[in-house]
Amino acid sequence: MTPITRRRLIASAGAGAAGIGLGGATGFLVGQETAEAKSDGTGSVAFYGEHQAGIDTPAQDRLHFAAFDLVSEDHAELQEMLREWSRAAAEMTTGDMVGSANNVQPAPPDDTGETVGLLPSRLTVTIGFGPSLFAHRRLGLRGKRPAALREIPPLPADELNAEESDGDICVQACSDDPQVAFHAVRNLARIGRGTVVMRWSQLGFGRTSTTSRSQDTPRNLMGFKDGTANIRAEDTEAMRRFVWVGDEGPAWMRGGSYLVTRRIRMLLEIWDRSPLEDQELTIGRDKYEGAPLGGAKESDPLDLEAEKGGEPTIPVDAHVRLASASANDGERILRRGYSFTDGVDESLGELEAGLFFICFQRDPQRQFVPIQRRLGSNDALNEYIKHVGSAVFAVPPGARQGGYVGETLLGTSG
């Protein structure tokens, strides 16, 4: 039996679809996005590049996010793990199996195997560093923590649970196939064993944001279109201004971004019992079309001045109003969240479900924090949601081939 790689299967299936990186290394050279947003599985997204993939990549359908804590405060060991993570991530994104020893009878295979026969499914693996990583004294990174990377301060309406918050290192794996995303996290966790332990992880089953003009706006679990006014990757000016770290430093973060996650539990039972009118006033949009109240189409701009019977058409506490750029000194963020469900709430017997909010930005202190502070204090939606998890990570720039993600921080020498 020929060692099966996912890539070989694709080749033999004759899937000549737009730009699959079939030729091994050649796949890395044709730009980050080698397939259009078609989510038929054949598309692959290059791991190597100026920015890490999974930020400006059109949002895939599925997520597996994991936060890890360091157990070994050894600089060289961390370097080695990240080098192996990058190598493995590059293999997985092209549809290859991890490692090379997968057909050795007396050895456990390098790759865990559950994606053999599956397509690359636009897998992206995005790696980030939490503020707590820099606090490990023996790592010698204390002076390198960017000013923008600080714990998210307590915010109004927080009900945070420490076990599903924070972390030294994060991995965001996104794919159009849930098993491909799971496989990525599982294999990186395995490679990291002894260096890191998993602190928490989150599966997301449906994207709730649109990050490309080629995508339709999906609905969140409240039944509303979400992310209509999101930054689109094609809008390079907005990406440069709001998402990518520039000259403000530190140098190791240039071309990177900051990732904030919020695990937002939705009280769906209560929401489902509220009248349609209340739901629409809470969000500030029409439920089915997605148009802002007072507008006709989803793409219509918010008219925050409009009034109806002496009252603002879009209420002062409507979610869209408080989240809009004009309410936030022009600040915007790139949202990239996913719906989740994790069985039954132990104490209430209700669906444990909601939004695993993810956003990328140039400076969380200037962008996410004030936006959420405003939302947490005033948003009508707060009646139906609780923020139960929170984390922030510095996502360094992408790696060049032969390098690794984190090299700008940890250096090249062993």
Added chain:
Amino acid sequence: MNRSLVHAALTAAAFGLLALFATACGSSNDAPAGAKKMSFELTDAGCVPNETKAPAGPITFEVENAGTSKVTELEVMDGETILGEVENLSEGFNGSFSLTLEQGEYTLYCPGGEDEKGTLTVSGKLDTENSPQVEDSISQYRDYLEKNATELVAATEPFVAAVEAGDVEKAKSLYAPARIPYERIEPVAESFGDLDPRIDARENDVPAKEWSGFHVIEKALWEEGTAAGMTPVAKQLLADVEELQEKVKTVELQAVQIANGANELLGEVSASKITGEEERYSHTDLVDFEANVEGSDAAFEAVQPLVEEKDPELVKEIEADFEDVYASLEPYRKGDGFVLYTELSKADTRKLAQKIDALAEQLSQTPALIVTE
């Protein structure tokens, strides 16, 4: 954390294993002593030579690109399986890999050449004798096995006597210590058909009528607070551990099995000790935990020189990881044993489980290195 090191050694070497006997010798990145050297060139035509012969045994393939841009790789294949290869040899570059091959026809594959495929015919018999070093490993582990089987009988005798005498408190105090030697050598016991379930089955592992061994008595002592009716079970248990003691004297051992046994013992810890499922009535799981780790450690120590030869760095890491696991158990030590499983918090068990995982991930790399000895 040196999976990459292990794998570097494996890529060229261990792909060859499928064609080998487990006891065969000599396939490694470094040319094994006495390996036959065969030289190949990559040309536009493909592999040169592409029809050749070799005697069974270790062979080092030395491959040089003699000036072609079309062919950069040579693979040795058994049917569709790649046994070994050198890749990315540009013009003027050379590389090598070693395989131990048994009798048969293998394909020489130089993709991109005018004639991509050739044949390597291997004839003769492989020398499958164990090296003295392998024999040393086996005999060291056999000593450990026999010593623990003897201790098992010695520790089970007073336990059984207390059960027969109906002395519940005494039987309870002797229960966990009697199980220690068993938990150290459990994978070997498992190789003797139904002997392991007879001695160590948990309730519902076997049909109720056939349930026997330690855990039946554990349930009676802790759940019901009596040894009544346990005499036949106790007598059978003693007979079973005595049978085990006899059987280990003649059991056939291979170095790779010993290394696998070291892994299996850690699997035992992860699957049933750290979850509190093994000793569900007495809650003495941490006693078993330590015994499994000691057994794993002893098995690893026996094969350690064989691993050392291939990957000294891995040996260092495994030894450090064992130390780490022992250290993580220390806070729970109490009297001659450990605190009860029920006294552990989720955070405690999670930490212990993660230490075991870290060790087991490294240890699981050792059998393959031993096979390629």
